[in-house]
Amino acid sequence: xxxxxxxxxxxxxxxxxxxxxxxxxxxxxxxxxxxxxxxxxxxxxxxxxxxxxxxxxxxxxxxxxxxxxxxxxxxxxxxxxxxxxxxxxxxxxxxxxxxxxxxxxxxxxxxxxxxxxxxxxxxxxxxxxxxxxxxxxxxxxxxxxxxxxxxxxxxxxxxxxxxxxxxxxxxxxxxxxxxxxxxxxxxxxxxxxxxxxxxxxxxxxxxxxxxxxxxxxxxxxxxxxxxxxxxxxxxxxxxxxxxxxxxxxxxxxxxxxxxxxxxxxxxxxxxxxxxxxxxxxxxxxxxxxxxxxxxxxxxxxxxxx
Numbered sequence: 006x007x008x009x010x011x012x013x014x015x016x017x018x019x020x021x022x023x024x025x026x027x028x029x030x031x032x033x034x035x036x037x038x039x040x041x042x043x044x045x046x047x048x049x050x051x052x053x054x055x056x057x058x059x060x061x062x063x064x065x066x067x068x069x070x071x072x073x074x075x076x077x078x079x080x081x082x083x084x085x086x087x088x089x090x091x092x093x094x095x096x097x098x099x100x101x102x103x104x105x106x107x108x109x110x111x112x113x114x115x116x117x118x119x120x121x122x123x124x125x126x127x128x129x130x131x132x133x134x135x136x137x138x139x140x141x142x143x144x145x146x147x148x149x150x151x152x153x154x155x156x157x158x159x160x161x162x163x164x165x166x167x168x169x170x171x172x173x174x175x176x177x178x179x180x181x182x183x184x185x186x187x188x189x190x191x192x193x194x195x196x197x198x199x200x201x202x203x204x205x206x207x208x209x210x211x212x213x214x215x216x217x218x219x220x221x222x223x224x225x226x227x228x229x230x231x232x233x234x235x236x237x238x239x240x241x242x243x244x245x246x247x248x249x250x251x252x253x254x255x256x257x258x259x260x261x262x263x264x265x266x267x268x269x270x271x272x273x274x275x276x277x278x279x280x281x282x283x284x285x286x287x288x289x290x291x292x293x294x295x296x297x298x299x300x301x302x303x304x305x306x307x308x309x310x
Contacts, residue, residue, distance in 0.1 A: 008061055009207055013037035013045055020214075028054035029061070058177065065173035072166040072199075073119045077103040079162045090114040090154075091121035107163025108152035115155070119163070123170040125153065130184060143183065149191050161198055168195020181219050189215065193232060197239070206236040227256045227271075234274070238281070247278040269295055 009018055011033040022031040023038055028051050032038040041047040057063035077084075084104035088095050096103060097118040104116045126148045133146040149171040151158045159167055172192040178185040189212045196205035213229045230253050237246035254275045257268040272295035279288035 008064060009211060011037050012047070012060075013041040025051060025060075027051055028063075029059040030054060031060065061176055062173065065169060065176055069166065069169035069173050072162070072169045072195075073100075073102055075199075076105045076107070076119060076162040076166045080105040080107070084116050087116040089116060089118045089121055091117055091125060094118075097121070105163045105166070107159040107161060107167075108155055109157035110152060110155045115152075119166045119170065122167060123174070126167075126171070127174060129153075134184075140183070147187065149187075150194065159198075165195040165199035165201070168192040168198075171195075180215060186212075186215070186219075190229075190232075197236065202236055202239045206233065206240065209233045209236055223256060223260060227253050227260075230256075231271075231274075234278075238278070243278060243281045247275070247282060250275040250278045263295065 008031060010016065011018055011022075012030050013032055014037050016033045016037075018031050018033060023034055024031045025038065025047070030041075030047065030051070032041065042051075054060055054063045057066060081103065083106050086095075087104055089097070089104060092098065097120050100118070100120050102118055102120060105119055106115050106117070108115055129146045129148050130143075133143045138146065149167055150164070158164070168191045171188045175182065175184045175188040180186075189208060193205050193208040193212060196202075196208060209229065209232050213226070213233060216226055216229055230249050234246045234249035234253065237243070237249065250271065254268065254271040257265065257271045261267055263269075263272075272291055276288040276291050276295075279285070279291065
């Protein structure tokens with residue numbers, strides 16, 4: 006997880022939290038820091054955490070290793086007697102990990118090591134940085150979430166492993182760095198794909214706070230809000246999802262107008278939230294208002310996503 010809780014008592018951390026001067030483990034205050042050192046075992050772990058790059062990096066590396074293990078185990082029946090399409094080996098020469106299959110490839114090219122995918126994505130991203138590409142071109146060379154062969158998105162536990170890989174790769178960069186900001190999105194998406202919904206929500210809330218702090222465009226803010234609302238829905242927290250979807254709908258109405266596809270999609274999602282809370286009359290009223298006029302799109306209300 007992105008660390009948002011005190012290492013000792015698990016209380017939510019303020020942005021400028023107390024931290025260990027050596028390994029950067031964070032606490033809600035000096036009392037918890039002392040208790041964790043004296044009674045929580047931090048005195049024994051501190052040097053290892055520092056050696057591992059600090060608390061956030063240490064945690065991300067550990068979660069990545071666990072996610073790769075889970076992904077390999079999940080894919081073991083599909084990958085039997087196959088080899089990686091990148092390194093051509095069944096077992097990775099360096100990490101000793103097995104194969105996964107997490108995309109839509111229908112040939113043996115779909116079998117691969119997570120570590121090989123990680124190295125491929127890093128190299129392509131480094132080339133984009135070296136060539137000083139603009140945002141659109143950089144995004145085209147961002148291969149952390151989709152297969153470079155079939156171009157379909159990774160899914161499930163493989164997507165989760167790649168989310169952790171992406172985050173651990175870029176988390177040490179400055180907060181405003183483009184790749185670091187993208188990495189948080191990939192982590193949240195990967196956790197959702199593996200059905201770690203509480204963890205995914207925590208990451209998305211961190212992303213939302215960060216994007217607002219960095220002055221992101223309202224388009225980006227609304228997109229993150231939508232991801233948060235989806236997590237609330239999945240967790241059955243429908244009132245919180247409704248609150249977010251009202252803001253999203255209002256935002257797209259203001260930015261793009263009520264005959265825009267994004268507003269109509271937001272209105273459909275808002276109506277679905279109302280239906281889940283048995284507020285049928287409000288949902289009907291909204292959908293009547295949001296129905297596209299003839300000649301805009303297809304004249305049909307878009308189905309909720």
